[in-house]
Amino acid sequence: MTLTFVQRIGALSLALVLMAPLAHAVTDEVIVTQTVTSGIAINSPADVSMSRALTVTDHTAIGTSTWNVITNNNSGYTMTMHSTVVADCAGKTLCNATSDVGFTDLGTTTPATWSSPSNNYVFGFSAFGTRVNTGTYGTGSSCGASHAPSGSLKYRGFEGATSTLSVVNHTNTSAFAGDDTTVCFAVEQNGAFAPSGSYTATVVATAVTQ
Amino acid sequence: MFTKHTTIAIIAFFAAFPIGVSAYTIEQTGAEASGDFIIEPAKIEIVAEPGERVERVITVTNRAGAAREFTMSVEDTAGGDESTSVRLLGEADGPYPLKSFVTPEIGRFTLRHGERMRLPVSIAIPLDAEPGGRYGVVLFSGTEPGGERAREGMTTKLVSRLGALLFVRVAGDAREEGVLERFVKDDEGFEIVFRNSGNVHLNPTGTITIRTMFGATVEALEIEPYYSLPDSVRFRKVAWQREVPLGYYTATLSLNRGYDNLIDEARVTFFVVKGVSLVLTLLALLACALALWWVLKNVEIKRKY
Numbered sequence: 001m002t003l004t005f006v007q008r009i010g011a012l013s014l015a016l017v018l019m020a021p022l023a024h025a026v027t028d029e030v031i032v033t034q035t036v037t038s039g040i041a042i043n044s045p046a047d048v049s050m051s052r053a054l055t056v057t058d059h060t061a062i063g064t065s066t067w068n069v070i071t072n073n074n075s076g077y078t079m080t081m082h083s084t085v086v087a088d089c090a091g092k093t094l095c096n097a098t099s100d101v102g103f104t105d106l107g108t109t110t111p112a113t114w115s116s117p118s119n120n121y122v123f124g125f126s127a128f129g130t131r132v133n134t135g136t137y138g139t140g141s142s143c144g145a146s147h148a149p150s151g152s153l154k155y156r157g158f159e160g161a162t163s164t165l166s167v168v169n170h171t172n173t174s175a176f177a178g179d180d181t182t183v184c185f186a187v188e189q190n191g192a193f194a195p196s197g198s199y200t201a202t203v204v205a206t207a208v209t210q
Numbered sequence: 211m212f213t214k215h216t217t218i219a220i221i222a223f224f225a226a227f228p229i230g231v232s233a234y235t236i237e238q239t240g241a242e243a244s245g246d247f248i249i250e251p252a253k254i255e256i257v258a259e260p261g262e263r264v265e266r267v268i269t270v271t272n273r274a275g276a277a278r279e280f281t282m283s284v285e286d287t288a289g290g291d292e293s294t295s296v297r298l299l300g301e302a303d304g305p306y307p308l309k310s311f312v313t314p315e316i317g318r319f320t321l322r323h324g325e326r327m328r329l330p331v332s333i334a335i336p337l338d339a340e341p342g343g344r345y346g347v348v349l350f351s352g353t354e355p356g357g358e359r360a361r362e363g364m365t366t367k368l369v370s371r372l373g374a375l376l377f378v379r380v381a382g383d384a385r386e387e388g389v390l391e392r393f394v395k396d397d398e399g400f401e402i403v404f405r406n407s408g409n410v411h412l413n414p415t416g417t418i419t420i421r422t423m424f425g426a427t428v429e430a431l432e433i434e435p436y437y438s439l440p441d442s443v444r445f446r447k448v449a450w451q452r453e454v455p456l457g458y459y460t461a462t463l464s465l466n467r468g469y470d471n472l473i474d475e476a477r478v479t480f481f482v483v484k485g486v487s488l489v490l491t492l493l494a495l496l497a498c499a500l501a502l503w504w505v506l507k508n509v510e511i512k513r514k515y
Contacts, residue, residue, distance in 0.1 A: 039250035042370045044274055044352055050364040065368055068245075073252055075436040075446070078294055094364065166294050171447045178246075185366055199364045208347060208373035209252040210295040210436075 040071040041178070042207045051147045054121075054189055063185040064143045069168070070178035073209035079168035079181060081125070083158035084202045093158050094123040094187070094201040101195050103187060105157025111137055112156070114149040114186060121189035123201065126153040129181035131170040143184035153184060164206065171210070233330045234315050241324045243275030247352045253375040253437075260380060261337035265330050268374050270350055272321035279320045279355045280327075284309040287345045287375065289442020292403060296375065296439060298347055305441060306409070308346030308378060311335060320355055333378060341382025342409040343440055347373040377411055377437065384410040388438060388467045390474035395461060399450040400431075400478075402463065406438040412468035413437055418448060423458040433465070454482055 050061040071077045089095035092102025106116070106124025116122050126149075127137045140152030149155060158165070168181055183205070187194075248271045258264050272278050286304030290297050303309075313332045321327055331348060351371045387408035394401050404414050415435040420428040431448055438444035463476045 037250050038252040039248050040252045040372055041246045041248040041273070042372050043244075043246040044278070044354075044370045045368050047368055048366040050366075053363055061364065063364075063366055065366070067370065070246070070248075071252065074434045075295075078296065080294075080298065082300075094366075164298050164300070169294055172449065187364065200367060201365075202367045202369060204351070204369040204371055206298065206349065206371040206373060208296065208298070208375055 036072060038071070038073045038209060040069065040073065040077060040207055040209055042070075042205070043068045043178075048185060050185065050187060054187065054194055056193070058147070059190065060148045060186070060188045062144045062147055062149055062187075064182060065185075066180050066182045067205050067207075068178040068180050069174055069207045070176075071174050071207075071209055074173060075210050076170040076172050077168070077174065077207055077209050078166060078170075079131075079205060079207045080164035080166050081158070081183070081203060081205050082164045084204065092123075093203075094199045096195070096197040096199050099195060099197055101197070103194060103199065106155055106186075107157050110156070111154035113138075113151065114153075114155045114188075116188040116190040119191040121187065121192055121194040122157075123185070123187050124149075124155040124157050125186070125203075126150070126155045126184045127167045127181055128153060128184070129168070129179065130175075131168045131179045132181055133169070137167070143182070144186070149186035149188070150184065155184075155186060158201075158203070167205075168207075169210075234319075235328045236319075236321065237326050237328075238322075239271060239324050239326050241271060241273045243323060244273045245275060247272050247274060247278060247280075247321075247350070247370075247372070249350055249372045249374050251374065253377065255377045255379075256333065257379045257381055258333065258335045260335055260339045260382075263332060263334045264378075265332050267328050267330050268348060269326055269328050270321065271326040272323055272352070274352070275323050277320055277322045277355050278352045280318065281351045281353070282314050282317045282329075283349045283351070284312045284314070285347050285349060287347050287439070289406065289439030289444070291443050292445040295437070295444055296347075298349075298373065304345060306343050306345050308333075308344040308376060311344065311378075312346060312348065312376065314348065333376070335378070335380055339380045341380050342384045343411050344376075344378040344380065345411070345439060346376045346378075348376060349373045379410055384408070386410060386412065386467075386469040388412045388414065388469070390414075390463070390465050390467075390476055391443065393463045393476035393478060395478050395480045398447070400448045400461060400463070402433075402446045402448065402465065404438050404444045404446070404465070404467075406440050406442055406444065409440050411437050411439050414444075414465050414468045416463060416465035416473070418450075418461055418463050420450070420459055420461045423460070428452075428454060428459065435468070438468075457482055 045065045048063040048065045050063045083093040088100045089102035095102035103123035106122045138153035140150040144150040250269050286299045286307050288297050288304045385408040388406045391405045392403040413435040416433045418431040465474045
């Protein structure tokens with residue numbers, strides 16, 4: 001039996017209608033979960049030797065070090081600094097372990113443009129970097145020139161071993177390669193000679209997430 | 211096989227020199243040298259019952275390119291002010307002390323480059339501990355092996371430390387109290403200040419919705435949960451520097467305090483004035499003024515009578 005064209009279309013349509021209940025779709029869902037563990041990294045820069053020795057005629061010197069912190073913590077991190085105090089050095093941080101003589105810490109509260117008090121020899125620090133508050137530590141982008149502290153940075157002393165001083169307070173993840181924070185150390189003898197000898201300070205940088 | 215005396219000698223030897231089984235492990239990761247070391251996780255939150263002992267693992271990976279000696283220490287922490295979210299207290303006791311409860315398995319170890327230490331840290335909550343928070347930090351200092359070296363001249367020895375924050379909540383009826391204190395807009399985004407006046411940490415979270423003067427939503431910024439330690443103020447900055455057209459906008463903050471589903475709302479309005487938009491606006495106003503002047507000068511309107 002042969003069918004006309006119209007009859008074929010009709011038969012095909014009827015077949016599709018009857019088969020429709022058999023051709024149902026089945027769906028399923030898969031939930032994909034990815035955990036990201038928070039972590040934090042910090043480099044270990046080399047110890048810093050100041051740019052020159054203080055002498056009868058050379059009264060200032062500077063030193064530079066850069067810390068790099070990497071973190072994926074979504075609330076960011078803080079970096080603080082403190083210096084260990086040498087008890088035998090009358091609580092001073094840059095100390096001659098042989099003579100127990102030390103440099104006076106440069107002020108203890110708000111960082112300010114470098115100014116060494118008269119009749120004294122002092123040690124202080126400042127910092128700069130993309131995450132450093134320029135309102136606190138100044139707008140400079142170098143530690144100074146010709147062995148003299150930068151006039152665009154603001155300096156302070158270390159205030160003793162138990163007090164950690166905030167340098168970075170960043171509220172997001174770091175850059176993928178990390179955030180660089182450069183710390184500038186400076187010394188000056190003003191109206192009084194630091195006795196000759198070797199002086200050492202231990203400075204600790206600590207990074208934690210927040 | 212052994213004589214009685216030999217057996218006694220063997221037992222005495224192992225009693226004098228016990229062979230313990232260490233839970234810490236060291237593995238080689240093959241990491242490339244990048245001059246640093248990493249700790250993970252950076253923060254550990256625990257809920258524990260009084261009298262319970264809990265153990266967590268902190269990993270330390272040395273990527274310094276050379277061997278490093280690591281020294282561990284534990285300090286109490288406390289909340290800060292708007293300039294810092296957490297303060298490390300050194301040898302001082304914190305207001306919610308934890309350091310005396312924390313015992314790392316070892317206090318000093320050396321890792322060669324690429325090695326990772328998985329270090330168990332035990333936290334033992336006293337049986338009489340009151341409900342509420344306890345806060346501390348496990349610190350790792352990495353230095354070159356060999357100790358101090360003689361130095362000439364003026365030298366600053368540098369030490370790098372990383373801290374894994376420990377937040378412990380002693381189970382029970384703790385005092386959860388917090389409130390949004392300030393919400394403002396600045397050039398870089400929005401600033402949020404949250405005060406926690408309870409005795410346990412909170413994790414506020416929320417959304418900032420920015421709308422035009424006509425109510426259309428420009429953007430909704432999610433604020434991921436962040437911690438706020440007890441008896442402290444927590445400052446949080448949310449960056450927003452998206453270019454939007456000249457106009458008047460409203461930003462609404464909905465901040466969940468992190469307990470009892472309490473939500474604080476605050477609103478700040480701001481006007482966006484951009485250089486190009488301002489010039490175009492002034493030109494448009496000038497054109498309108500000139501058109502009005504020309505009409506007044508050249509067009510006369512008369513009534514038909």
